Amino acid sequence: MANFSKPNGPRFSVEVYQNEYLPEGGREVNAIVTVTATGGGTVGSAVAAPHMYRPGAPDAAVALMVDCSGSMDYPAAKMRGAREATAAAIDTLRDGVRFAVIAGTHVAKEVYPGGGALAVADTRTREEAKQALRKLSAGGGTAIGTWLRLADSLLSRADVSIRHGILLTDGRNEHEAPEDLKAALDSCAGSFTCDARGVGTDWEVKEVTGIASALLGSADIVADPQGLTEDFTQMMESAMGKEVADVALRLWTPLGAELRFVKQVAPTVEELTDRRTMVGPRAGDYPTGSWGDESRDYHLCIEVPNAEVGQEMLAARVSLVIPQADGSVQTLSQGLVRAVWTEDMAASTSINPQVAHYTGQAELAQVIQHGLDARKAGDLDGATAKLGRAVQLAGALGNSDTAKLLAKVVDVVDEATGTVRLKAKVADSDEMTLETRSTKTVRVKKS
Incomplete structure (x- = not known):
């Protein structure tokens, strides 16, 4: 080594x-x-003193993409939560980091600083950006590919080592063709990383997770808009911790x-x-x-x-x-x-514990996806079998977080054998949370 x-x-x-x-x-x-x-x-220092300049800290640029489509006004708490969360993320920017804010609808618009430029984070620019956020209002459609292309255009102008995007949406990408979004992702891949979040329950899980996957970022659901500020702050702290x-x-x-x-x-x-x-x-x-x-x-x-x-x-x-x-x-x-x-x-038939553990984790992610897809398609027997296997694997692998999410979708009769019954009624937020977080794993203890 x-x-x-x-x-x-x-x-x-x-x-x-x-x-x-x-x-x-x-x-x-x-x-x-x-x-x-x-x-x-860097990690940890950004949390304790986010604005502090540190010699040797990497140059970075961040683009914040905020959904401003008409659905963000229903309920109004979504738009308010998005403004507050983005402001909190801006407050977490380290001094010297370049940044921009983008309003996303069926088109992408520069909110701050504008003119095709990036601002340099300091006390003045952070306050100006937050003032600009207060003017954001909801209206229009959703074409996420245009948001990503504008972010790429802005970030590519910065001579920095770290380029990162944060994207928030509350709806489906209904105002551009799927191939347009894929083309935008292909164009942006390798240019910047991007964390994607879905707020509420009216967005498409596979779209949001697909964006994060293509751009090597994280994806998650924030079912309650009140949770956006904490989530955005953590995302920005993580972005500020990237060094290579x-x-x-x-x-x-x-x-x-x-x-x-x-x-x-x-x-x-x-x-x-x-x-x-x-x-x-x-x-x-x-x-x-x-x-x-x-x-x-x-x-x-x-x-x-x-x-x-x-x-x-x-x-x-x-x-x-x-x-x-x-x-x-x-x-x-x-x-x-x-x-x-x-x-x-x-010797030759012994399975390495790490290999066995992660083979099970990969199967767990797969059977959850297949089980939820079967449930949506009305294949209740198939859904029961797949989600039962997921319960069995989650228990055997010690993945307690996933086990708790599964318990909101199925009634567990016997964890060891994977015997379950589908719940008659499941909240959209519970099903979407399970699907969005199905790929999260637990580490194996290494000896």
Whole structure:
């Protein structure tokens, strides 16, 4: 395991957890890769003293996209909550951070500072931005792709290391075609990260989670507008804690080996397999976005060529890399995945605890999604079976938060066997919360 650190920045490490032993004829290698960034010093400091200048703190730019469509006035608490939450987020900006506020309807409009510019956060500009927020009113439709494109245009003008968006919506993206939103997301991917929030219960979960997934951010529901201020403050504190951007997971595999999948499995399940950018005949990069003081887990599955008992090989080299101005990359840390063929059945059939845990977590996220989709489609038997399996997995994996959310959608008869009954009546907010948070996982204790 190699490590990297930079002055005033986090130190990165890569750890690999696997059972490297394969039986005769075995070809599938699974590994959990834990990437940890520590010692940057920004996370926490932003909470204690958000405006304080710190030498070495990264340059950053943030675009706040606020839904101002007509539905934000029903009830009026949504628009009021959005204004107050955005003001709180602005108060959390660190001095020197560039920022802009965008009003989103069927078109995107600059609220502050305007003129295609970004403001530089200080006492004066924060107060001016909050004054501009007070003039926001609801009216018009919803075309989120236009909001994202304007945010990208503004953020791309800043010569900064961290570019971040925060997006709030309360409704479905009804005033542009789905392919227009996808095109906007494809255009913005890699330019900035974005956290997305749905307020109330009239928005589409898959749209909001899809935005966050494409732009490597978080997604969540704020069912009660009164919760927006706390949520926005936490999101901005997290954004202010990011110190290194454009970090990629680089995977090299030997001749004859094939990478079957790459998934982030903690703190959320996120499929990365199709996001590969080739960087050589047997190497590819997978985007991970921006990092502060944090740790994430990734599940790799590699199919290796067959070999004789007693042989061993390097199944994959895992590197964390960051691009440099001259077009090269700097390696932040590295880990190795091995394959060893053995006649020892006890060794080759043992499942690594980390691999087993996260395989279950990925299945949990999947069966919740399938169960809720079946419920919406009227397939009650299918929904019962899938959500019953979800209850069983949540209990076995110790995912108590997900278990509590499931209990609002089904009556649990027997957790151990996954025996449940669908509730006759479920609040929209409970069903949407379960769907939105279905990919959140719990960490496995590593030994």
